[in-house]
Amino acid sequence: MKQMCLKKRLNKFVTLIGAFLIGVLLVNGSVNAGEVVIGEESINGEIALIFEAVPADTVSPSFMHLPEDETEVHLEVKANFEENNSYASSEGGFVPYLNVNAFIKNRATGEALQITLTPHLNLVDSFHYARNIDLPGDPVSDSYDLTFFVNPAGLFKVQIHADFRINLGGSIIESQEFTFENVNFAEVFN
Numbered sequence: 650m651k652q653m654c655l656k657k658r659l660n661k662f663v664t665l666i667g668a669f670l671i672g673v674l675l676v677n678g679s680v681n682a683g684e685v686v687i688g689e690e691s692i693n694g695e696i697a698l699i700f701e702a703v704p705a706d707t708v709s710p711s712f713m714h715l716p717e718d719e720t721e722v723h724l725e726v727k728a729n730f731e732e733n734n735s736y737a738s739s740e741g742g743f744v745p746y747l748n749v750n751a752f753i754k755n756r757a758t759g760e761a762l763q764i765t766l767t768p769h770l771n772l773v774d775s776f777h778y779a780r781n782i783d784l785p786g787d788p789v790s791d792s793y794d795l796t797f798f799v800n801p802a803g804l805f806k807v808q809i810h811a812d813f814r815i816n817l818g819g820s821i822i823e824s825q826e827f828t829f830e831n832v833n834f835a836e837v838f839n
Contacts, residue, residue: 696728753782
C-alpha cells in the first residue's frame with residue numbers, strides 16, 4: 650500500500666515537472682519572437698552593450714511606466730561586464746548606476762522622442778535598462794534614427810574608493826554616444 654501511494658506521488662511529481670518544463674520552453678520560445686537587435690557595442694573591451702527593442706510589456710510600478718496597451722515597443726540596453734575587465738567584476742555581470750538616455754527620430758516625419766531608460770529586472774534578461782515607448786509615426790512601416798547616450802553615474806549615486814580612482818579614474822566609464830540609423834521595428838510586431 651505504501652509503495653502504491655509513493656508511486657502515485659512520484660507520477661504526480663513527474664507530471665508537474667513535465668508541465669513546468671513545457672511551460673518554460675513555450676515561454677522561452679516566444680521570448681525571442683519579435684526581438685529586434687538594434688546594435689551591439691563595446692566600451693573599451695570591458696563593457697558589452699546590446700541595444701534592442703522587444704514587444705510591449707507590463708512593468709511595475711505601473712504609475713512610472715506606459716501601460717502595455719499604450720506601448721508599441723519596449724526599448725532595452727543590456728550593459729554587462731566583459732571577460733577580464735579592469736573592474737574585478739564577473740563576466741556577464743550587470744553594470745549598475747549608468748545613466749542611459751535615447752533620442753529617437755522618425756525618418757519620414759521628423760517627429761522625435763527623448764527618453765530615459767531606467768533599471769529593469771525580468772527573468773529573461775536579468776538586470777537591464779529599459780522603457781516602454783510609443784514611437785512617433787507608424788512603428789511598422791516607418792524607420793528611425795536612434796542615438797543612445799550612456800553616461801556614468803553622478804557622484805551622489807556611487808562613491809569611489811581611492812584604489813579605483815588611482816588605477817581606473819574617477820568614474821565607471823566616460824560618457825558614450827551610439828547612433829544607429831534607419832532602424833525598422835516591424836519585426837517586433839510579427
